[in-house]
Amino acid sequence: MAATVIGQGITIEGEVTSEDEVVVSGVLRGTLNVEGPVTVESDGVVEADIGAHTVAIGGAVTGNVTASERVDLLAGGRLVGDVKAARLTIADGASFKGNVDMDV
Amino acid sequence: MSDSTISAGCSIVGKITAETDLTVDGHVDGQLNASGAVVIGSGATVKSDITAERIEVAGAVKGDLRGRDALLLEDGARVVGDVTAPTIGIRPGALVRGRVETDAPSATPPARSTTAARRPAPREEPKPAAKKAATKKKAARRKAPSPVMPKAGRTGKKSTTKKRAPSKRATKKTTRKKAPAPVVPALKKRTKKASKRRSR
Amino acid sequence: MSQPALLGRGLKVRGRVRGENDLRVEGTVEGDVVVTGSLDLGAEGNVTGGISAASATVAGRLEGDIDAQGPVAITASGSVVGDVRATEVSLEEGGILRGRIDADFELPEALR
Secondary structure: OOOEEEOOOEEEEEEEEEOOOEEEOOEEEEEEEEOOEEEEOOOOEEEEEEEEEEEEEOOEEEOOEEEEEEEEEOOOOEEEOOEEOOEEEEOOOOEEEOOEEOOO | OOOEEEOOOEEEEEEEEEOOOEEEOOEEEEEEEEOOEEEEOOOOEEEEEEEEEEEEEOOEEEOOEEEEEEEEEOOOOEEEOOEEEOEEEEOOOOEEEEEEEEOOOOOOOOOOOHHHHHOOOOOOOOOOOOHHHHHHHHHHHHHOOOOOOOOOOOOOOOOOOOOOOOOOOOOOOOOOOOOOOOOOHHHOOOOHHHHHHOOO | OOOOEEEOOOOEEEOOEEEOOOEEEOOEEEOOEEEOOEEEEOOOOEEEOOEEEOEEEEOOEEEOOEEEOOEEEEOOOOEEEOOEEOOEEEEOOOOEEEEEEEOOOOOOHHHO
8 A cells, every 4th residue: 555645735633543654744733643654754844743663753743752663863853752662763963852762 | 846645544534734736545534625636536535525626536525525626526436515616527427415516617717628618608697587688698609609809790790680791891880980899799789870981 | 119209499398398208309398308218408408397207418408407217417518407316417527517416325434
């Protein structure tokens, strides 16, 4: 099944649930729960708690991030919220404010 | 800006606002407002009103659909709700339960096929009006399908005079005081003054 | 199989029209049209009244409801102001429809 792409011109206010990959370049406010990868692109803005297998953050995320596998905060990415994941990378140039719990 | 998709495995409960085209193959429960095109795929289930420039539905929708420009219900579409747009297409196999309203175009008329272009735009007007006036107007319009080219004195004057197609050389009956008249021919009256001027 | 009856272009009928077979209307009818076969309303045709038929194709003007056992097709030149009850209704772009369509079907589980 194809990925859900919330492009730059899209704004969603509500609960998003998906069985496959979600890529956000637009704006999402609410909650995001995905049984797969989540990518927040550089122009993406997510004001939501995120639950997924893997989360890659290149844009702005305000909310708690919980991943069953890993969270990668990329250069240019900005995260304000707690992270709960077995693996975590924070790239040089990323910004992060929150707690980390790797004891999953 | 690339287009967006709500994939088949995705469900959104809430409000979606789209400035770019959006395809929905999954489930949407809430509201959907778009300034571009919205395509509801065959497997989609949408419980929401949809307002967009263009809407194409091949899936199931429970809600009112409003296309500012056009709306198309494809084979396989199941719609419970009202459907409104200046141009509506319903293909065989599309099922609807609700009101269908092809309303007048808003602001800019949508690009229409040649068949439609030949028909006068506000078609519903002649009906309530007096039937005689309506048939006259209709006949007049039929004679002059393209209002772009006004032929002097020639444009659909279905009046009682014997002259049906006055030549370019004005005859005594035509009011030819100036350059070729624009197309509102039925309103022009032939005056005696003009006939005196142009006695040939 | 008999030929479809034709209500020609110059004809104007005021009153109910009933027929056993197919009917093509190119003229004007002020009244109901009830046929057991198919009804073909030509581009020049005008009906002010209800239509009841096995199926219908509307290329002209109808002011009234359509009640069909089968499908109804409204062409690009057609105009229907009234409700349509049929097994399926198709509308070509450019055609006018102002009224209800009531097809019989169930929405999928997710929308009930």
